[in-house]
Amino acid sequence: MKTVLITGCSSGFGLETAQYFLDRDWKVIATMRTPREDLLPRSERLRVLALDVTDPESVRQAVEAAGQIDVLINNAGIGMFGALEGTSMKTVREVFETNTLGTMAMVQAVLPQFRQRKAGVIVNVTSSVTLKPLSLLSVYTASKAAVNAFTESLALELQPFNIRVNLVLPGRSPETRFGDNARRLMRVSIPDAYAEFAQSVFAGMGQSPNITRAQDVAEAVWRAANDPSCPFRIAAGADAVALAASC
Numbered sequence: 001m002k003t004v005l006i007t008g009c010s011s012g013f014g015l016e017t018a019q020y021f022l023d024r025d026w027k028v029i030a031t032m033r034t035p036r037e038d039l040l041p042r043s044e045r046l047r048v049l050a051l052d053v054t055d056p057e058s059v060r061q062a063v064e065a066a067g068q069i070d071v072l073i074n075n076a077g078i079g080m081f082g083a084l085e086g087t088s089m090k091t092v093r094e095v096f097e098t099n100t101l102g103t104m105a106m107v108q109a110v111l112p113q114f115r116q117r118k119a120g121v122i123v124n125v126t127s128s129v130t131l132k133p134l135s136l137l138s139v140y141t142a143s144k145a146a147v148n149a150f151t152e153s154l155a156l157e158l159q160p161f162n163i164r165v166n167l168v169l170p171g172r173s174p175e176t177r178f179g180d181n182a183r184r185l186m187r188v189s190i191p192d193a194y195a196e197f198a199q200s201v202f203a204g205m206g207q208s209p210n211i212t213r214a215q216d217v218a219e220a221v222w223r224a225a226n227d228p229s230c231p232f233r234i235a236a237g238a239d240a241v242a243l244a245a246s247c
Ligand SMILES: NC(=O)c1ccc[n+]([C@@H]2O[C@H](COP(=O)([O-])OP(=O)(O)OC[C@H]3O[C@@H](n4cnc5c(N)ncnc54)[C@H](OP(=O)(O)O)[C@@H]3O)[C@@H](O)[C@H]2O)c1
Pocket: 007, 008, 009, 010, 011, 012, 013, 014, 032, 033, 034, 051, 052, 053, 054, 075, 076, 077, 078, 079, 098, 102, 125, 126, 127, 128, 169, 170, 171, 172, 173, 174, 176, 177, 178, 179, 181
C-alpha cells in the first residue's frame, strides 16, 4: 500500500485530493497548519499532521513523523491579487515563502529517503496563470512560475535516482477558499491610481463559463502520482485545459 503526503489539506484542492487518494486505498498523510480530524472521514489509512511549509522546524517534524512516503504533493499555497506598487515587500515575501520556498523546503526534506530508495514522485501544484499573463497577478504568477522553472530543472537532477517530478496547473476555481484567502492579502494592494484599471479587470473576471473543480485537480494529481508516462505538465480543469491547448 502506497503513502502520499499532501500539504494544505484544510480546504480546497488539498482536501479533495486527500479524499481522492483515501477512496483509492492509499495511506494518506493529510497535513494542515491547524490539524483538524473532522474534515476527512475516519480511517486507519489516514493521519493528520501539523505542517506550516514556511517554518523549517515544522517541515522537519512533519517529514520525520510521516516516516516512509512514496509521493509528495506540494499543494499548499496562497493567492495575491493587486498592483505591485501597492503591495508591501512583506506581502511579496509571504507569497514567495509559502508558494515557492515552502515547496522547495518540502522537496528538500523528502529527498534523502527518495534518493536512498531510488523511488518517489513529487507533484507540484502551480497554476494556469503561468501559461498566459493576467493583470494584477504579477507577484502570485511569479511565485508559481518560479516553481515551474524549479521543477523543470529538478526533474533532470533527480532522474538518475529514479525520482519523478511533475507539475499540475489548475485553472480558476471559485469553489475553494483561495479567493477569500487572497483577498486577505489584497487590503492595500490597489492604489488609487490603479482603481479605474482594476475595476475594468474585475469586470472582466469570472466571465468564462469554464472553471476548475477540486475534483479536476485531484484527478490530475492522481494521474501524475500513478502514471509514469503522463505529461510533465498536466492542466487541471476545463479552463486550464483550453488555455494550455491555445498556447
Ligand atoms: N483556487 C484557484 O483558483 C487556484 C487556481 C490555480 C492554482 N491554485 C493553487 O492550488 C493550491 C490550492 O489552492 P486552493 O484553491 O485549494 O485554496 P485554499 O482552499 O485556500 O487552500 C490552500 C491551502 O493551503 C494551505 N496553506 C496556506 N499557507 C500555508 C502554509 N504556510 N503552510 C501550510 N499550508 C498552508 C491552507 O491552509 P490554512 O487553512 O492553514 O490557511 C489551505 O489548506 C494553491 O497552491 C493555489 O495557489 C488555486
